[in-house]
Amino acid sequence: MLADYHVHTHHSGDSSYPMEDMILQAIRLGLDEICITEHMDYFRNDFTHMVNYDKYLKEYCCMQAKYQDKICIKFGVEFGVQVHTIKEFERDFAAYPFDFIILSNHQIDDKEFWIGDYQQGKTQLEYNREYYQAIFDVISDFKSYSVLGHLDMIKRYDREGILDDRVNEELIKNILKLAIADGKGLEVNTSCFRYGLPDLTPSRTILTWYYELGGKILTMGSDCHEENHLGHFLLSAKEELKTMGFKQFCTFDKMKPIFHDL
Ligand SMILES: [Zn+2]
Numbered sequence: 001m002l003a004d005y006h007v008h009t010h011h012s013g014d015s016s017y018p019m020e021d022m023i024l025q026a027i028r029l030g031l032d033e034i035c036i037t038e039h040m041d042y043f044r045n046d047f048t049h050m051v052n053y054d055k056y057l058k059e060y061c062c063m064q065a066k067y068q069d070k071i072c073i074k075f076g077v078e079f080g081v082q083v084h085t086i087k088e089f090e091r092d093f094a095a096y097p098f099d100f101i102i103l104s105n106h107q108i109d110d111k112e113f114w115i116g117d118y119q120q121g122k123t124q125l126e127y128n129r130e131y132y133q134a135i136f137d138v139i140s141d142f143k144s145y146s147v148l149g150h151l152d153m154i155k156r157y158d159r160e161g162i163l164d165d166r167v168n169e170e171l172i173k174n175i176l177k178l179a180i181a182d183g184k185g186l187e188v189n190t191s192c193f194r195y196g197l198p199d200l201t202p203s204r205t206i207l208t209w210y211y212e213l214g215g216k217i218l219t220m221g222s223d224c225h226e227e228n229h230l231g232h233f234l235l236s237a238k239e240e241l242k243t244m245g246f247k248q249f250c251t252f253d254k255m256k257p258i259f260h261d262l
Pocket residue numbers: 078104106149150
């Protein structure tokens with residue numbers, strides 16, 4: 001069973017990949033299932049990161065009907081939630097029939113990590129700690145999600161190098177414990193391979209903590225934004241998870257996890 005559970009198409013602000021091309025490529029690659037997870041990020045004064053849910057849902061329904069005999073396609077989204085945007089996401093969750101929701105931290109106080117906007121003027125210890133604290137604060141109040149996306153993504157954009165997870169061990173474990181208690185999961189984001197990171201995303205250390213704390217809900221996704229990302233390294237990720245002791249991974253239907261053997 002191969003399922004890519006993190007895929008962006010032209011409905012996301014940072015991708016121009018047509019949805020139908022992506023689906024045809026997924027069929028060519030022999031994927032059994034994909035979940036489309038368009039970006040939604042709210043800012044106070046910038047509306048360019050907003051998906052048009054109605055257009056997205058309309059095309060999804062059309063594609064799902066056209067290709068349902070060839071591949072299973074799920075309706076998902078990647079919510080980039082900040083503490084001050086929780087209300088907007090609660091409204092979206094209630095308004096659309098999502099199968100699966102990735103909760104990601106892309107910004108704090110509307111400042112982006114990927115361009116170094118948030119990190120500027122802070123020490124490595126400060127921005128790493130604040131990144132994880134923001135995730136903990138969001139999931140303390142917001143429960144309308146399925147998995148934590150690319151949990152240690154801050155490492156991808158850290159010009160100071162990669163900070164050892166043990167520096168923030170207690171905080172990261174508190175995030176994992178809360179997610180487990182809430183019946184939520186963790187995503188393995190295989191974009192780590194194309195970013196040339198020396199570890200998985202999240203790291204083997206964090207995945208091992210998740211395992212030891214009793215975490216069982218895992219999804220795998222390529223974070224695909226263009227054709228040559230799709231389905232990448234899903235098999236490698238499965239093998240890695242098995243060596244850590246995990247036995248199963250998940251797909252989702254109407255926000256409920258379905259378990260499959262790795
Ligand atoms: Zn993301």
